[in-house]
Amino acid sequence: MKRIATPKRQKGSVSVIVAVSLIALLGIIGLAVDSGLGYMIKARLDAATDGAVIAAGEAVTRGNNQTEQTTNAQQAASAFFTANYPAGFLGSNATAGTPSVVFNAGTVTIGMTAQASVPVTFMQTLGFKVLNVSASSQAIRKTLDMAFVIDNTGSLNSPGVPAAVRSNAIAFLNNFDVTNDRVALMHFAFGTVVDVPFNGNTRGFDRATMAADINNYTFNGNTNSAEAIWNARNQLNTVITQPSSLRVIVFFSDGAPNSFSSFFPTNQSACNNNKAGTIASGDATNGFLSGLDSISALSQPFPSPCYKNGLTKTNDAGTLVTALPKWYNAHNINEQIFPIWPVTAPRAVPNGNVTYVNVNRVSRNLLEAMAAQARIEGTYVFTLGYGPELVAPAGPDNEIGEDVLKCMANTPDSLPRCYNPQQPVGVFCYAATPADLLPCFTQLASQILRISK
The missing domain is CATH 3.40.50.410 (von Willebrand factor, type A domain)
Structure with missing residues (x-):
């Protein structure tokens, strides 16, 4: 009489699967949480650089030559960026590049870039330690x-x-x-x-x-x-x-x-000399x-x-x-x-x-x-x-x-x-x-x- 074989218990295999799944789950959660943090930093960085080049576009009109105008534009951009991207925003560390100011045939083009980095938490399970984001903005002032x-x-x-x-x-x-x-x-x-x-x-x-x-x-x-x-x-x-x-x-x-x-006809011949004049009615x-x-x-x-x-x-x-x-x-x-x-x-x-x-x-x-x-x-x-x-x-x-x-x-x-x-x-x-x-x-x-x- 044959005996029916019964399956062996696989407690160890299940534990491994669960552990791997938890790691993957933590990675997904980390991706969502840390990516969301990155998007907020990116949005703030974009807004700061956009506003900075606009401020520079207004400041570039000040000065008696292009050297003075460039200095004023760069100072205005840096001041605006600093005021609108607070130090340590959401734990990040941001740096802004020196704005570029290019004069060309009456048009002034102003550009600015900035970077920010922030330590991650959950994404460390996937091997990431720092999340880096960047932004760049440009403003062109019309003639x-x-x-x-x-x-x-x-x-x-x-x-x-x-x-x-x-x-x-x-x-x-x-x-x-x-x-x-x-x-x-x-x-x-x-x-x-x-x-x-x-x-x-x-x-x-x-x-x-x-x-x-x-x-x-x-x-x-x-x-x-x-x-x-x-x-x-x-x-x-x-x-x-x-x-x-x-x-x-x-x-x-x-x-x-x-x-x-206009040219007004008059009854005085000395005035009819093809010379325009002004007539006023008062208020x-x-x-x-x-x-x-x-x-x-x-x-x-x-x-x-x-x-x-x-x-x-x-x-x-x-x-x-x-x-x-x-x-x-x-x-x-x-x-x-x-x-x-x-x-x-x-x-x-x-x-x-x-x-x-x-x-x-x-x-x-x-x-x-x-x-x-x-x-x-x-x-x-x-x-x-x-x-x-x-x-x-x-x-x-x-x-x-x-x-x-x-x-x-x-x-x-x-x-x-x-x-x-x-x-x-x-x-x-x-x-x-x-x-x-x-x-x-x-x-x-x-x-x-x-x-x-």
């Missing part, structure tokens, strides 16, 4: 062409205001790169003076000369804003033939426009007009031969000017880009009669049309408004000057007829007091630098 326009009208000539305008306008320029950015400076009242034009396609700008010009500004005259925007566009479109990737007009004013320039609703003034000076009346038979610049200009031209033509008598009359919107100017209402409305229509044309051409418009006059009703239609500046900048909170999201969207900032000018100028500079990256 910038900027026309900086400053209002010098008489309404700004009140205690403390001129000094605040001068100091903060100069501080605003300190945010930009004197070796790579291109900046043109101009100021306006009855006419516009281009203090420092663009130097053709040459990179950089003369900040010291601009500061000296701004410090010499006086404040007098009416608000011929359209002439200022025309000059800003002309600088960007004709003086520069190789435009930068970012083009900006920064426009500072304390009120809505009330003047405009009151008394129907008073003044002019004619030079379009290339802050406040300079036409020569006295224009004012015969008892006429003066301060007389009603309607006595001197016989009609309004149909087109804005201050720089080319045959130019037909911006209509003056007849127009129905945004403000109706039905005829060429020389009236207070027509002149005031034309002044505002032209400004908005020229700003819109700049945006169509791909230029951002940033506006800064100052003072109580900007938020008080003025002109024949009791308009708020702030609304005009918002329309120029194409801000989402501008009048519904103005906002066009398909065009460059700029920024408007309102400074109620002289003390508010600094944060407003700072905000505009920060927004321009943000879109330049």
Whole structure:
């Protein structure tokens, strides 16, 4: 009779399998725990290097030459990294490399790398003792062409205001790169003076000369804003033939426009010499007009031969000017880009009669049309408004000057007829007091630098 064989007990084999399985399980757990720790360190390292190169991109504008700019950029990057990656974060040890700053044809490329290591726990069962992670970031600062326009009208000539305008306008320029950015400076009242034009396609700008010009500004005259925007566009479109990737007009004013320039026919033969002039309507609703003034000076009346038979610049200009031209033509008598009359919107100017209402409305229509044309051409418009006059009703239609500046900048909170999201969207900032000018100028500079990256 055969016996049936019974299986032998395998206690030892099971123990080995369990031990091996535990080691594998610990390895899997260790991989999950330590890898999770590594991901958190990696995320913090990425954020620190990203922020560092952005900070360097802002700091690289400071300095009078590339050596100073490189030093400032590297110091800013290192300071930002140290502040945003705390020593010993999650037990790690991090080191950051010296940021690279490369200037090339107007573009500045900033790069930074960093590494971090942290001892592992569970993964030691798989033979790992340290987990290493790394990060690298790069920021490219776009080239910038900027026309900086400053209002010098008489309404700004009140205690403390001129000094605040001068100091903060100069501080605003300190945010930009004197070796790579291109900046043109101009100021306006009855006419516009281009203090420092663009130097053709040459990179950089003369900040010291601009500061000296701004410090010499006086404040007098009416608000011929359209002439200022025309000059800003002309600088960007004709003086520069190789435009930068970012083009900006920064426009500072304390009120809505009330003047405009063109070739005006007059009843004085001495004035009909193919010379463009400025006619002003003022802000009151008394129907008073003044002019004619030079379009290339802050406040300079036409020569006295224009004012015969008892006429003066301060007389009603309607006595001197016989009609309004149909087109804005201050720089080319045959130019037909911006209509003056007849127009129905945004403000109706039905005829060429020389009236207070027509002149005031034309002044505002032209400004908005020229700003819109700049945006169509791909230029951002940033506006800064100052003072109580900007938020008080003025002109024949009791308009708020702030609304005009918002329309120029194409801000989402501008009048519904103005906002066009398909065009460059700029920024408007309102400074109620002289003390508010600094944060407003700072905000505009920060927004321009943000879109330049």
